[in-house]
Amino acid sequence: MRFRTLGIAGFRGVRDPMDIVFPSGFVVLSGRNGTGKSSICDAIEFALTGSLTKYSESSETGEDVNDYLWWRGSHPAEQKYVTLELVDSAGETTIITRRPDGLTVSNGADVRALLCDRSVDAEKTLDDICRTSIIRDELITQLSVDLAEPDRFAFVRAAVGSSSFAATEGKLSGARKIVDARIKGTRLEYERARDRVKDLVTELSKAQAEATKGDDAANAEAELRVLTGNPNADMAGLLASGRKLAPEMRLRIDALDRLVPRAEKLLKQEAEAAGDVLRERQNQLLKVVEERSLSLASIRRQISEAEILLRQQQEIDLLSLSLAQLHEHGSRVGLSDGHCPLCGSAVSEADFRSHLAELESRLERTAEAARQLTRRRAEFNDSEARASAELSVAQRQADQISTTLESVNRERAALGEEAKRLGMADDVISQTSVALFRLESEASRVRLAKIEKYTAVLDASTAHSRVAELQKDLAASQQVVVATEKRVTKLETADQQIKRAADTLKRVSSEIVDDRLAAIRPLLGELYVRLRPHVDWPEISYLIRGDTRRFLSLRVGGGLNLRFMFSSGQRRAAGLAFLMAVSLSRPWCLLETLIFDDPVQHIDDFRALHLVESLSALRQVGRQIICTVEDSALAELLARRLRSSETDEGALIEMDYESGRGSFVGKVSEILPFSTPILRYA
Amino acid sequence: MSLLQQVDRCLRAAGYRIQPNADHPSTIYFEDYSLFGFCTVYESVGSLLDGWDHNQDDFLQKNAPFLRLAARKAWNCYTVHLTEARPTDIESQALFDIEENFASTRKIARANLETEIDVQRALYPLIPVQNLLKMQSAQSNLDIAQRFHDWPSPAIKALLGNGTPEDIVELLLEAE
Numbered sequence: 001m002r003f004r005t006l007g008i009a010g011f012r013g014v015r016d017p018m019d020i021v022f023p024s025g026f027v028v029l030s031g032r033n034g035t036g037k038s039s040i041c042d043a044i045e046f047a048l049t050g051s052l053t054k055y056s057e058s059s060e061t062g063e064d065v066n067d068y069l070w071w072r073g074s075h076p077a078e079q080k081y082v083t084l085e086l087v088d089s090a091g092e093t094t095i096i097t098r099r100p101d102g103l104t105v106s107n108g109a110d111v112r113a114l115l116c117d118r119s120v121d122a123e124k125t126l127d128d129i130c131r132t133s134i135i136r137d138e139l140i141t142q143l144s145v146d147l148a149e150p151d152r153f154a155f156v157r158a159a160v161g162s163s164s165f166a167a168t169e170g171k172l173s174g175a176r177k178i179v180d181a182r183i184k185g186t187r188l189e190y191e192r193a194r195d196r197v198k199d200l201v202t203e204l205s206k207a208q209a210e211a212t213k214g215d216d217a218a219n220a221e222a223e224l225r226v227l228t229g230n231p232n233a234d235m236a237g238l239l240a241s242g243r244k245l246a247p248e249m250r251l252r253i254d255a256l257d258r259l260v261p262r263a264e265k266l267l268k269q270e271a272e273a274a275g276d277v278l279r280e281r282q283n284q285l286l287k288v289v290e291e292r293s294l295s296l297a298s299i300r301r302q303i304s305e306a307e308i309l310l311r312q313q314q315e316i317d318l319l320s321l322s323l324a325q326l327h328e329h330g331s332r333v334g335l336s337d338g339h340c341p342l343c344g345s346a347v348s349e350a351d352f353r354s355h356l357a358e359l360e361s362r363l364e365r366t367a368e369a370a371r372q373l374t375r376r377r378a379e380f381n382d383s384e385a386r387a388s389a390e391l392s393v394a395q396r397q398a399d400q401i402s403t404t405l406e407s408v409n410r411e412r413a414a415l416g417e418e419a420k421r422l423g424m425a426d427d428v429i430s431q432t433s434v435a436l437f438r439l440e441s442e443a444s445r446v447r448l449a450k451i452e453k454y455t456a457v458l459d460a461s462t463a464h465s466r467v468a469e470l471q472k473d474l475a476a477s478q479q480v481v482v483a484t485e486k487r488v489t490k491l492e493t494a495d496q497q498i499k500r501a502a503d504t505l506k507r508v509s510s511e512i513v514d515d516r517l518a519a520i521r522p523l524l525g526e527l528y529v530r531l532r533p534h535v536d537w538p539e540i541s542y543l544i545r546g547d548t549r550r551f552l553s554l555r556v557g558g559g560l561n562l563r564f565m566f567s568s569g570q571r572r573a574a575g576l577a578f579l580m581a582v583s584l585s586r587p588w589c590l591l592e593t594l595i596f597d598d599p600v601q602h603i604d605d606f607r608a609l610h611l612v613e614s615l616s617a618l619r620q621v622g623r624q625i626i627c628t629v630e631d632s633a634l635a636e637l638l639a640r641r642l643r644s645s646e647t648d649e650g651a652l653i654e655m656d657y658e659s660g661r662g663s664f665v666g667k668v669s670e671i672l673p674f675s676t677p678i679l680r681y682a
Numbered sequence: 683m684s685l686l687q688q689v690d691r692c693l694r695a696a697g698y699r700i701q702p703n704a705d706h707p708s709t710i711y712f713e714d715y716s717l718f719g720f721c722t723v724y725e726s727v728g729s730l731l732d733g734w735d736h737n738q739d740d741f742l743q744k745n746a747p748f749l750r751l752a753a754r755k756a757w758n759c760y761t762v763h764l765t766e767a768r769p770t771d772i773e774s775q776a777l778f779d780i781e782e783n784f785a786s787t788r789k790i791a792r793a794n795l796e797t798e799i800d801v802q803r804a805l806y807p808l809i810p811v812q813n814l815l816k817m818q819s820a821q822s823n824l825d826i827a828q829r830f831h832d833w834p835s836p837a838i839k840a841l842l843g844n845g846t847p848e849d850i851v852e853l854l855l856e857a858e
Contacts, residue, residue, distance in 0.1 A: 165826070168826070168841060168842065171841055171845070171846070171847050171850060172841070172847075172850075173847075174846075174847030175847040175848075175850045175851050175854075177847070178847055178848060178851045179851055182851075490855055491855070493854075494851060494854040494855055497832055497833060497854055498850075498854070500830075500832065501830050501833060501841070504826075504829045504830060505826065507829075508826055508829055519813075522813040523811070523813040523814060525813070526803075526806070526811065526812055526813045527811075529803055529806060530806045530807070535778060584811065584814055605784070606781075606782050609784075609788070610807070613806070613807040613808075616716075617806070617809065617810050617811045618811060620696070620697075620809070620810030620811070621810045621811050621814055637757075639754075640754050640755075640757050640758055641716070641717075641758060643715070643716040644716070645715055645716070646715075671754075673715055674715060674716060674752065674753075674754060674755035674758075676748075676751055676752050676755070677713060677718075678713060678718045678745055678748045678749060678752045678755060678756070679699075679701055679711050679712075679713045679718055679745065679748070680748060
């Protein structure tokens with residue numbers, strides 16, 4: 001990729017539109033100070049990056065270069081733009097246009113991608129391109145011999161670029177994620193397979209224990225078919241039938257075993273009832289009940305009569321109470337002037353006292369009658385209680401006998417029902433049936449034992465098959481475990497391979513950078529020799545040292561710092577060698593153009609000639625050179641020596657300046673290839 | 683290989699046409715599309731210091747008609763004066779003075795040329811940048827593929843080519 005044309009208007013020191021064609025070989029721009037040579041370099045940088053790094057600092061008033069990018073002269077510029085046309089080796093062009101209001105790029109091209117090979121270093125930017133492609137007068141020593149060693153190392157390190165294997169690293173990272181996920185998944189599978197094996201081992205162990213329990217399966221099967229009444233059932237059905245029948249049999253035996261003592265108890269009770277002892281006792285008790293009931297009724301009548309008398313007595317008692325109060329009053333007060341204090345009638349003292357005595361006697365009789373009534377009633381109540389108790393006892397005993405008889409009847413019925421439920425032929429409970437129950441229970445026990453035995457035998461027989469099945473399953477599951485384990489191992493190996501590859505990539509990346517840094521050494525040595533900054537120090541040493549903090553020293557004569565040894569012109573020559581070496585050591589850079597902005601200031605003619613020849617050597621390796629110089633003779637020399645050829649022609653452009661108008665192109669000379677050979681004799 | 687042969691080879695490698703001088707076996711002429719001149723090898727530093735200007739003048743005189751026709755190219759005339767002999771300090775300064783003399787031609791005057799590298803360095807003003815190629819070869823030597831010792835080659839191809847991470851994993855797992 002090279003520069004093809006540059007168009008400037010209203011930018012920096014250029015007011016009117018100015019077009020410059022860059023032939024693919026070289027352009028030498030000459031002119032006095034202020035004729036716009038540097039504005040052309042600025043325009044190239046601005047077109048590419050949108051800024052000018054050489055003016056990175058702000059002024060005290062806060063102004064910066066952005067305030068002075070566009071024409072600030074007294075006569076306003078009609079247009080303001082910078083256009084830079086790039087061309088690739090196939091002739092495809094891209095035009096970058098920047099105006100005050102923004103950037104346009106033809107075909108929407110990605111200029112950074114056009115100039116920076118991201119497959120080599122994905123981080124490089126157009127700023128990096130400009131910093132290392134435009135070698136400016138004022139920065140020659142600043143970026144080379146005058147830089148502190150760590151900064152110099154950083155500058156070179158940044159220029160050569162980090163070896164970028166971004167795509168490869170991305171693939172490795174992606175592959176590692178895939179492998180990690182698969183390892184997790186496969187480990188889970190392995191765990192599950194192991195669990196399955198463990199389960200199968202347990203199951204197998206049980207099945208093997210079962211299998212050792214019995215044999216003679218055919219006989220057991222025939223017996224069980226008879227016992228369960230399943231002549232045609234399959235093995236599973238037969239076993240199910242046997243397993244179902246066994247608990248039923250146990251229940252039947254239990255029922256029969258319960259039935260026997262109940263029947264015996266019933267028969268005993270019935271035997272007792274058969275002697276009419278109970279019934280006679282019942283009749284006696286019923287008679288007693290009747291007598292006690294009659295007696296109780298008589299007592300209750302007497303109580304009723306006594307209660308009537310008692311109520312009457314109570315009424316009498318009320319009168320007696322009044323009389324008693326009168327008696328008490330009369331006794332206490334006595335006669336009042338021959339008159340009774342109670343009735344007011346005239347009465348003598350003797351009569352009065354006689355009346356009081358009679359009244360007292362009457363009161364005494366009434367009280368005695370009341371006491372007798374109360375006593376009688378209490379006696380009746382006692383009689384009633386006794387009669388009731390006796391009646392209750394007799395009644396209870398009678399009821400108990402009734403209950404016993406009823407219970408015996410109910411038990412008989414219940415036992416008959418139970419016998420019927422158990423399928424006993426005789427549902428009438430008798431000594432015979434009790435014997436039958438016992439026989440049936442015993443027979444059932446024998447049958448149950450047989451069912452259990454034959455079921456166990458058949459179970460043992462199926463356990464053999466189960467063992468075989470389980471062994472097969474176990475073998476298959478163990479194979480799964482082995483296969484899964486193998487897969488995990490393989491995945492872990494792949495993971496390690498990827499990890500090692502990533503480490504290797506980092507190492508290689510670092511080595512590549514180190515190699516690039518080392519590769520600059522001979523190139524710098526060559527360019528230093530070509531530029532010959534100092535006659536006494538024909539060699540330069542380029543030494544990188546340090547592990548964490550790295551230093552790049554440029555020394556002459558076995559360790560002398562040329563910064564303090566060389567004159568300014570010599571330092572510039574050495575600096576040019578360094579910057580040219582750096583520029584030629586950018587594997588990521590697709591721009592084949594190098595720009596030198598007035599590189600020969602403070603350099604004498606002899607060293608200027610060496611610079612010209614060095615630029616010619618760059619031309620010989622295919623670089624497009626843009627070089628500005630003040631001196632027209634030097635410009636002419638450059639034009640002659642920079643090797644115009646059939647494919648890469650050159651141009652010599654004289655810049656000029658006019659007050660108010662700014663910089664403009666004065667004269668353009670095409671530098672065509674030299675067509676005539678000089679040496680014609682052979 | 684003689685010094686002159688080494689010069690011959692170096693200039694041919696740089697794209698120059700080389701013509702021997704039938705009258706002076708220690709001289710060759712060279713020319714490409716941009717530069718031309720001659721190179722003379724001297725027996726001693728003294729003979730170089732004594733003879734360089736005569737040889738230059740002789741060359742210019744012989745080619746004067748063509749130089750006049752050549753216009754700009756005529757200014758790109760290089761005269762190269764070399765010797766294997768070791769110079770004294772005074773002779774070194776004298777050689778340097780010759781080079782600083784811009785009259786007529788660009789002059790290269792060097793002594794003590796023992797190796798091919800010495801010759802190359804003497805001819806730097808005429809030849810392209812040399813060590814650029816060395817850096818490129820250093821880069822190309824770093825072949826990542828060779829560094830992935832435990833990777834199967836299909837997986838390396840996928841990694842460095844168009845393979846996806848899935849492809850790479852499969853190829854790693856497939857490998858025995």
